[in-house]
Amino acid sequence: MPTKESDLKVKAQISDANGIRRMLTRIAHEIVERNKGTENLVLVGIRRRGVPLAVRIRELIHEFEGEQIPMGSLDITLYRDDLQTIAQHPVVRTTEIPVDIDGKTVVLVDDVLYTGRTVRSALNALIDLGRPQAIRLAVLVDRGHRELPIRADFVGKNVPTSHREIVAVSVVEEDGTDAVQIKELDDDGS
Amino acid sequence: MDRKDLLGLEDLSTDEITSILDTAEAFRGVLDRPIKKVPTLRGKTVANLFFEPSTRTRISFELAEKRLSADSIAFNASTSSVVKGETLKDTVQNIEAMGVDFVVMRHGASGAPYYIAGNVRASVVNAGDGSHEHPTQGLLDMFTMRRKTGRLEGLTVAIIGDIAHSRVARSNIWGLTKMGATVRVCGPSTLTPREVEKMGVTWTWKVEEALEGADVVNILRIQKERQTANLLPSLREYALYFGVTPERLRRASQDVVIMHPGPMNRGVEISQDVAEDGRNVILDQVTNGVAVRMAVLYLLNGNEPASREAEMATVEG
Numbered sequence: 001m002p003t004k005e006s007d008l009k010v011k012a013q014i015s016d017a018n019g020i021r022r023m024l025t026r027i028a029h030e031i032v033e034r035n036k037g038t039e040n041l042v043l044v045g046i047r048r049r050g051v052p053l054a055v056r057i058r059e060l061i062h063e064f065e066g067e068q069i070p071m072g073s074l075d076i077t078l079y080r081d082d083l084q085t086i087a088q089h090p091v092v093r094t095t096e097i098p099v100d101i102d103g104k105t106v107v108l109v110d111d112v113l114y115t116g117r118t119v120r121s122a123l124n125a126l127i128d129l130g131r132p133q134a135i136r137l138a139v140l141v142d143r144g145h146r147e148l149p150i151r152a153d154f155v156g157k158n159v160p161t162s163h164r165e166i167v168a169v170s171v172v173e174e175d176g177t178d179a180v181q182i183k184e185l186d187d188d189g190s
Numbered sequence: 191m192d193r194k195d196l197l198g199l200e201d202l203s204t205d206e207i208t209s210i211l212d213t214a215e216a217f218r219g220v221l222d223r224p225i226k227k228v229p230t231l232r233g234k235t236v237a238n239l240f241f242e243p244s245t246r247t248r249i250s251f252e253l254a255e256k257r258l259s260a261d262s263i264a265f266n267a268s269t270s271s272v273v274k275g276e277t278l279k280d281t282v283q284n285i286e287a288m289g290v291d292f293v294v295m296r297h298g299a300s301g302a303p304y305y306i307a308g309n310v311r312a313s314v315v316n317a318g319d320g321s322h323e324h325p326t327q328g329l330l331d332m333f334t335m336r337r338k339t340g341r342l343e344g345l346t347v348a349i350i351g352d353i354a355h356s357r358v359a360r361s362n363i364w365g366l367t368k369m370g371a372t373v374r375v376c377g378p379s380t381l382t383p384r385e386v387e388k389m390g391v392t393w394t395w396k397v398e399e400a401l402e403g404a405d406v407v408n409i410l411r412i413q414k415e416r417q418t419a420n421l422l423p424s425l426r427e428y429a430l431y432f433g434v435t436p437e438r439l440r441r442a443s444q445d446v447v448i449m450h451p452g453p454m455n456r457g458v459e460i461s462q463d464v465a466e467d468g469r470n471v472i473l474d475q476v477t478n479g480v481a482v483r484m485a486v487l488y489l490l491n492g493n494e495p496a497s498r499e500a501e502m503a504t505v506e507g
Contacts (some may be wrong), residue, residue: 075216078228082286087491088192091209092216128225 008166009185014159017178020140020171023156026055027138028060031107032155040133042101043071046110046122047093050074053140053174054109072097074108079121097180107154111169113139116150131142143167191489194305195314198323199364207365211333213480213485218337220257220480230488231260235284236292240317241278245294245295246452246476247327251294254483258290262442278302279309286310290486295319310452313490315483321355327451328361330482332369334475335406338447340496343370348386348400348442350434351410352381354421358451359410363389377410377432382423397431397438404442408449409434409460427456431460435461 015023035041038061045054051073058071075093083089093132108122119137126135138154143161161167161182191206199207220228230364240248250265255262265285276284282293292313297305300320307314318324336342347366353359353375366373373391375382376399386393394400401407412428422428439446448470455466464470 078216078220078230083230084233089488089491092213092485092488094216094219096219124229128222128228 007185008142008168010181011165011184012182013155013179014167014182015142015180017172020156020178020180021058024094025057025060027154027156028057029046029064031136031138032061032065032118034136034153035105036058038067038069041069042097042099042106042132043069044097044101044106044108044122044126045071045073046108046118047073048171050108050110052171053111054134055173057107057109057138070099074122074125076118076121076125079125080123081117089098095125097129101126101128101132103131105134105135105136106132107136107138109138111140111171113137113142113150113152113155113169114145114167115131116146116148119150120148141167141185195303195316195492196325196486196490197303197307197314197316198326198367199328199361200323202325202365202368204368205442207329207332207369210329210482210485210489211336213489214329214333214482215337217257217484217488218478218481220484221477225294227257227259229259231255231258234258234260234291235289235291235293236260236262236487237265237312238262238317239265239267239282239285239293239295241295241297241302242318243389244318246479247296247324249485250476250479251315251317251326253480254487257480258484258487260487263290278306282306282310286312292490315486315490318357320357321360322357323361323364324357325361325365326479326483326486327358328365329486330475330479331358331449332365333360333407333450333482334449334454334471334478335371335447337474337478338471339405342366345371345405346374346375346403347371347406347408348376348404349408349410350376350397350400350432352412353377353386353410353415354381354383356398356410358408360389362408363391367391374400374404378422378428397434398441401434401438401441406447406449407439407442408451409464411451411453412455412507415453425455429458429461433457433459433461434464436463437466439464439467445469449475 002101043054045047045051045056054071062068073096075095077090077092129164136153140156141154142152142155166183168183170177191208290312294315294317295315297319300322302319303314303316316325351358363373367390375391375393376397450472454460456462
């Protein structure tokens with residue numbers, strides 16, 4: 001990422017490991033409730049932080065339903081709408097969805113919902129892989145400022161933010177710690 | 191990777207090579223899907239300028255371009271303005287003036303793509319220049335080796351054949367030695383560059399010695415079209431002394447990876463049995479070639495302004 005971590009200062013802590021666990025537990029229950037069970041469900045995490053969140057939701061569903069639902073991970077880089085404007089193209093990671101998604105209910109999982117452009121890319125990427133019966137969206141944080149007509153079906157927390165702020169979700173699997181923080185560009189240096 | 195052109199593996203760093211191979215892995219996944227197309231290079235145009243005949247490489251590039259949703263135009267030297275006497279630079283600049291973002295170029299003269307790269311804004315990809323380099327072939331060979339054995343560092347690779355005329359050999363040698371593989375080259379001394387050992391490889395004329403314990407054998411094509419200087423007594427004699435046969439292969443590692451950049455001369459550099467051996471990955475090389483060329487086109491950034499602000503805006507989304 002081009003914005004250096006050191007340019008940002010932490011403005012507020014929204015959630016810690018326990019908070020994230022509770023949010024994911026509620027989301028897991030809502031997914032199963034909405035689907036009236038686990039039949040035909042497939043969880044798909046959007047790389048990178050959507051993937052560990054999808055893994056956790058899957059474990060939680062396994063705990064209270066006793067079912068292991070299939071899951072995969074989706075890399076949306078090749079479907080981004082801003083590749084024309086980026087000088088150095090970002091790293092492409094692999095998409096691994098080990099099940100046929102035709103006729104399934106796919107729940108996309110991501111950490112933060114912001115402009116909606118990542119989700120738009122993910123929808124296109126997913127539709128190239130098959131024809132799901134339905135696609136739903138689960139996010140840990142919805143921070144507003146949508147630029148496309150996209151809405152999440154399952155939301156951990158709505159966090160009103162300004163454009164200058166960044167909502168940083170850390171997960172143990174990627175960052176060594178679980179937290180949701182609001183960060184802001186530091187004006188001192190610029 | 192911050193680079194306008196891909197001209198040769200000699201110019202690349204190990205990080206750049208690794209980044210191309212990793213990216214190719216993602217594109218290899220795309221090729222296994224029911225819909226083998228991604229919208230990544232929508233709106234970009236690629237000119238394929240082949241001043242020398244080529245089937246495999248040209249089709250492979252064309253497929254890679256189509257799979258990335260780029261528009262491609264083909265240029266055939268025999269039916270073009272080249273026969274009317276236009277210079278190389280004028281030809282390429284005229285094509286660029288039509289709004290081309292990438293130029294994929296095969297040329298009989300070593301160094302031709304370097305000359306063009308310095309004269310156009312488009313990204314230039316060398317698809318083989320004379321007997322100099324064929325970087326995408328070198329990359330797809332390394333990609334295939336890495337997929338098959340799980341590594342490049344510490345691999346022992348034997349390259350057998352006409353080293354002097356082979357751009358494939360040169361790209362393989364530069365790439366593999368950079369990535370930490372041990373490279374042995376083998377062939378008649380008339381077809382070996384005098385100072386090949388300065389490239390960091392060992393040379394022998396004994397096929398048995400080159401194959402001893404090798405993890406990979408890359409068998410090069412005897413290029414009949416380049417054998418005008420009587421460097422070989424006959425193809426039959428070449429097959430007798432340098433042809434890779436099942437008996438000779440027994441000296442190599444038991445699960446040796448057998449490679450050939452194609453097109454094969456069965457019964458000359460590769461015996462019929464070896465060409466049919468279950469350990470050969472010759473068709474995998476072809477499939478992997480498309481993925482590697484997609485990765486290269488994706489990673490090069492010709493004609494694009496470096497826009498720091500645009501990057502800032504993509505931090506989240």
